[in-house]
Amino acid sequence: MLTKADDYPIHQTPEPIAYAGSDRNFYDRYFFNGYSADGHLYFAAALGVYPHLNIMDAAFGVRIGDIQYNIRASRHLNMERMDTQVGPIRVEVLEPLQRLRVVVDDNEHGITADIIFEGRTPPVEEPRVTRRNGPRMVMDFTRLTQLGRYSGWVHAGGQDVHFDGRQVQGVRDRSWGVRAIGARDPQEAVPAQVPQFHWFWVPAQFEDRGVLFLINEDAEGLAWHKSAVIVHDSGRIDHIDTATIEVAYQPGTRWPVSGTITMGDGTRIDLKPGPKFFMTGIGYLDPEWSHGLNKGPLAIGYDEIVANDINEFKPPYIYVQAVTRATLTTSDGRVQHGLGSFESLSMGPHRRLGFTGFCDGTAR
Known part of the structure; x- marks a missing residue:
């Protein structure tokens, strides 16, 4: 059961707040993304709390045209979990489970923002994720996801972009529990396993409903975690028992093209994805800014990515999102056109698709 308290970074276990343990890899995290229909603007933000490492970090990235501007920050938590600000980046809960604010204050890198997320749909509690590597639990977490729209402004690269909910929509999530964070474990479980992860996440909005789809597949191509939910504007929520996805890839990569x-x-x-947003910009798979690393009392970093120059499928650029045009066809033939994001991360073997290495691409 989700409660208003679940929008604050105070979780102690992979359960919602209504239910209490400790694990070195425990985390509590905010994530946001927003995008314009023409693909010109795409932003994402994240803030993570790692209570047993005593670290909090945050990041904000925005793609305007062909350039992705990224600012990342990390600080010592000092055991105060309610102070959700890291350097210039902060997250505010204005109305739990409905309205949240992301701010990037003035800084030397010239990237600032003040945006407000407002939920179109109620948040959806996804099935709990559990995954072991041999005897060791490496994932055990809960996530809520909510579709909505954004108002506010972003400044980066000398450009100002102002918008409201008619122009920019997106999704936000909150997750908490256990997954690999901080420095790598010096003694991993035996026998060692080849790193493998194959994941798609598609939140999308249509005229009178939203869709939330996710799937994780193992090295054999079998789904070990999946969910498909249709959230209607009327308030009805349909949990679909079975759902599959077929993807075509950019040749030589694992980036989806449809x-x-x-x-x-x-x-x-x-689904027809457009320009890519590289998740390394907000810390995912980034070798210097991986989530939970101890970078001292306060550290701030900035870089830019010329997105169209990234053509080779290799770390840290293998994890992407893309603004995506979506066409929904119901069982009785009715069609609705919408917009969403298409997130993909694939590494390691996948027998059904013919992947055998860590990040070999496809020929189709």
């Missing part, structure tokens, strides 16, 4: 989700209720969603 996809089709087929749900057990007869719904089909055709």
Whole structure:
């Protein structure tokens, strides 16, 4: 059961607040993304709390045109979890489970923002994620996801972009529990396993409903975690028992160029992703700014990515999101056009798709 307290970074276990342990890898995290329909603007923000490492970090990245501007920050938590600000970046809960604010204050790198997320749909509690590496639990967390729209402004690269909910929509999530954070474990479980992860996440919004789809597949191509939810503006929430996705890739990579989700209720969603946003910009897979690293009392970093120059599928650029045009066809043939984001991360073997190495690409 989700409660208003779940929008604050005070979790202690992978359960919602209503339920209490400790683990070195425990985390509590905010994530946001927003995008314009034409793909010109795409931003993402994250703030993570790691109570047993005594670290808090945050990041904000925005792609305007072909350039992605990224600012990242890390500080010692000092055991105060309610002070959700790291350097110039902060997250405010204005109305739990409905309205949140992300601010990037003035800084030497010239990237600032003040944006407000407002939920269009109620937050959805996804199925709890559990995953072991041999005897060791490496993932055990809960996540809530909420579709919505953004108002506010972003300044980066000398450009100002002002917007409201008619122009920029997106999604936000909150997750908490256990996953690999901070410095790598010096003694991992035996026998050692080849790193493998194959993941798609597609939140999308249509005229009278939203869709939340996710799937994790193992090295054999079998799904070990998946969820498909349709959230109607009327308030009805449909949890679909079965759903699959078929994806076509940019040759030589694992970046999607199209996809089709087929749900057990007869719904089909055709996906056409646009320009990529590289998740390394907000710390994911970034070798210097991985989540939970101890970078001292306060550290701030900045870089820029010329997105169209990234053509080789290799770390840290293998993890991407993309603004995506989506076409929903119901079982009775009705069609709605919408917008969403298409997140993908694939590394390691995948027998069904023919991947054998860590990040070899496809020929199709």
